Amino acid sequence: MAKKIKLGLLGCGTVGTGVLKVLQENYHDIRAKIGNDIEVSKVLVRNLNKKRDFNGDVVLTDNIDDILNDESIDIVVELLGGIHPAREYMLKAMENGKHVVTANKDVLAQFGKDMFDAAEKHDVDFMFEASVAGGIPIITPLKQCLTANKITELIGIVNGTTNYMLTKMTEQGMDYDTALARAQAKGYAEADPTADVAGLDAARKAAILSSIAFNTRVSLEDVKVEGITNITPEDITYAKELGYIIKLLAIAKHTEDGIDVRVHPTFIDKDHPLASVRNVFNAIFIxxxxxxxxxxxxxxxxxxxxxxxxxxxxxxxxRDMGKDRFGKIRCTCYEEKQLCPPDKVLSGYYIRLLVEDKPGVLGAIATAFGESNVSLYSVIQKRRVGEFSEIVAITHNVNNNQIEDLKVRLNNLDVVHEISNIIRVVMSQEA
Amino acid sequence: MAKKIKLGLLGCGTVGTGVLKVLQENYHDIRAKIGNDIEVSKVLVRNLNKKRDFNGDVVLTDNIDDILNDESIDIVVELLGGIHPAREYMLKAMENGKHVVTANKDVLAQFGKDMFDAAEKHDVDFMFEASVAGGIPIITPLKQCLTANKITELIGIVNGTTNYMLTKMTEQGMDYDTALARAQAKGYAEADPTADVAGLDAARKAAILSSIAFNTRVSLEDVKVEGITNITPEDITYAKELGYIIKLLAIAKHTEDGIDVRVHPTFIDKDHPLASVRNVFNAIFIxxxxxxxxxxxxxxxxxxxxxxxxxxxxxxxxRDMGKDRFGKIRCTCYEEKQLCPPDKVLSGYYIRLLVEDKPGVLGAIATAFGESNVSLYSVIQKRRVGEFSEIVAITHNVNNNQIEDLKVRLNNLDVVHEISNIIRVVMSQEA
Known part of the structure; x- marks a missing residue:
């Protein structure tokens, strides 16, 4: 136990700086918990001369081999993000017998299996708690604490940027563009916000979480994704009126028909525990x-x-090093489960329509719903928009095919001016 | 890895039956996760002839030695509850080289150190996730996932019975006795509900959680306890009116002046994440x-x-057995920290008074607050009760001595008919 544990950090941006600061601040306790000295021995940076927001003694290098080939380094901490070169660096580190800790959701969501295989082959630890919802312990709780369960459903708010925007739209009546500008001004959204607002960031996290929850490999391409760009103040207002809140949810279900993983804006009952998760906070319901x-x-x-x-x-x-024993829990995807066929994926839907304002219209529309076998949970007709009337319907659970069929029927009706928006609803019996 | 893992269960009540059922239902997955066969080899029961709510093959015994002396049993699962004989059985099991898993909060809260010492001495695992808030992973998250933090505050709703009662009192206007009767009818409260309603059950959990969170041994006798028996419909109504909800909270703080752990009914801001935890649900805020x-x-x-x-x-x-390595994380109480002296324990207070209804009364009362150096956050005077007026005050954070001094001053005032209730308030800046 006498040997000091040495870390090599790859990257010194926001997270890297945080790691250096918290390790320094809490060093006394962290040392006591490990039962050993620990230090950051080298940090890989792009620019050796850049001023750093950290007041400790750290050796910087811009040469990855200084870390990967340094035999004294025990743990490589990958904080570069993105696939290349992070993936290659991690594989090489494990090949060289180093344990790897990473915050990289991109690599996990697409190449998780390669990483676990390498960890197994070289008998090292590979850890990634920070890849999903940094401030929420969720990987370890899933792998250890809830492991006696069959997890049937996981619903997460796992993207802070979009949750902040939707909170502002809901609570302060902002429109999408204003909420985005506010998120950018606060530093919560990138100059190019696509990965967040289009749901890609949440989809990566959904893939990682569902792989662990369901014990089968779910990759990014298995996740159906829809972002929040089409959400309007009208939708927000109707949601409130009907007793819902709109959230960008990652929904993963283990059904008898297979695995169903998707990310999309969703009407969720205002009394659901997730509904009160505001601003940049995340939460995962299991x-x-x-x-x-x-x-x-x-x-x-x-x-x-x-x-x-x-x-x-x-x-x-x-702690594993102190006991010289690694990989207590490695890859937990011990089965290959099928994805759920689209006609078995059920959801309620909110449908907002502009229709002509004349007698018989509601009847024609209700008939279209009936012919598509889509049963209605509630309908409201309230607002006039120019010469048209607005109708909002909430359906019971139906499958994708039924909704596609309904769209065709509605578009074929002369009295329907436009389908303004369609958003999924988590029905209360579901959640 | 070939050897089948054998369990000995002590006790076959509610939890024991649950363990047998869930192990049977989820056996395929649990086996895959362990990488080994596992079986309940023997179960200690008081009555061999009692009909059991479980349809599997299990060997029952009423002789503890059949389990403690059975060399083939690897893990003893203690589900008897209470101190005696559970404590002695667990110590003996560890002495005989068996790992121990327990749900026993009583033993943990009073004799935790003895248990960890025995585990260390005999190099076995000692695990107790189920001792606090069964359905909430919290011991492992504290010991592993949040271990890089200095935890400064932990606030928990950790008793389902009292949370159910307070929810009914708040949402349906029930009084204490009606809520208790309802909880008993639902099976949430015992015939003798003292341990729950007097806060003792919550205090045991507070001791366990704060020992882990603060890395110092906190025992039951270190926890200040007050139950919910004095909460009236009037208090519930005032709480709502002032924007609060009354919850029985376990509050543990690590301050510069020491460790402060207490259980008492508390006014908590209605927007605090804990405020929306309803009925028998628990939650722990860290x-x-x-x-x-x-x-x-x-x-x-x-x-x-x-x-x-x-x-x-x-x-x-x-999983440890598969790798033949135990005790990765043992006792984490590596320091001895002092308890916070009473004059350093700060809290806001709600104070409800009956006073004479005549001019100058509010002035006299405000003067008493001022002389005790208790500053007021808000005051309402609203209701008449018989010939008296009711005054409700919320104070800023003050210490115990100030409140005791204030009580004496108020009782000495002729115009004060009674101090109807005093309940602590978690001020929003605190939470």
Missing amino acids: HGNAVGDTMFYGKGAGERPTASAVLADIIDVA | HGNAVGDTMFYGKGAGERPTASAVLADIIDVA
């Missing part, structure tokens, strides 16, 4: 066949919450 | 210096949620 409903809540990103997760993994590996 | 605010939510008790936690620990130990 239903297991033993535990019932549970929820994990916290910050999804940021310097210090993400550092908390990265350091938890580092401490976990360091 | 603030760490890296992670910020996080919350863990789920069912606190019951056959299957508790079985989920017990089985998680069993699987954890079984």
